[in-house]
Amino acid sequence: MAARPHIVRSVRLPEAVEARIAAEFDAPPPPDKPLDTDTLFRLAEKTHAEAMLVTHHAAINAEAAQRIPSTVKLVATVSVGLDHLDVAAITARGIAVSNTPDVLTDCNADLAMLLILATSRRAAEYTALVRAGWGRDLGMDEMLGQRVSGKTLGIVGMGRIGQAVARRARGFGTTVLYNNRRRLSPEKEEGATWVEHLDDMLPRCQIISLHLPGSDDTDGMVDAAFLAKLPKGAIFVNAARGRLVNEDALIDALRSGHLAGAGLDVCRNEPHPDPRLLELPNLFMTPHVGSATVETRTDMGMLALDNVAAVAAGKPPVTPVTA
Known part of the structure; x- marks a missing residue:
């Protein structure tokens, strides 16, 4: 790679x-709207880009x-997730792939706690009531939410984010169980208890939170049978x-009321959720914004550029991804 690497990016x-891109890299102006794959490839070919910064767009x-242009040596995704990349196919062409792990952990865990708290305390319904004018006192038995303290939270997938959620949940006085392919070392369990079989954990959880990657193996794993194993009135996140x-x-x-509520930051047909979901008063939903803070998005972008700089210097990527 050249001393001042040529790069393209799919988003602003x-x-x-x-500012760092302007100072250290040769790059076209940031796009006004996210670029799709073909548009990004054409831009990379036109500018002889040696690295592409991409997102799910x-x-x-x-x-x-x-069809990745032959000049490209690195695909640096500004994300930790890899659902949008066929890593095996990219690396088979001799093109390196990097992602941005670790820097998203705290913000994603914070958002999971937001979903747990907002769903348990019926925030969507309270906000709708206030925006409609409020207008009357609520009865002592009306629109009651659930306390989070004293409940049992089940975490499905105990990676970095799951561990960070467990750490936060302990501060709310919850008992934390987790299901993972294997038990973690005690220092990573964050006071949580491993339950080997998911079917054994679900009936014990008043709150359940998912923290595992999407794949063909996990597609649709939360089905009617999964949800039926949760106690009536559970919160799903x-x-x-x-x-x-x-x-x-x-x-x-x-x-049916089997679930008291659901808190979602993601859905199947993003950014167009199933209209039936949006009609439900007991749904609290955010638009896939787990990493959407100034600090985290900046850290993600900087780490992606660190990967470009490393490859430009003839070194391996800082956070490489292999198939």
């Missing part, structure tokens, strides 16, 4: 990241990987991936 990045599947959930089953459980 936070101010500090754009510019997905690269196996077919697209064959998903700040991981929309494809984990069978939304027909989730809607049925929310309509």
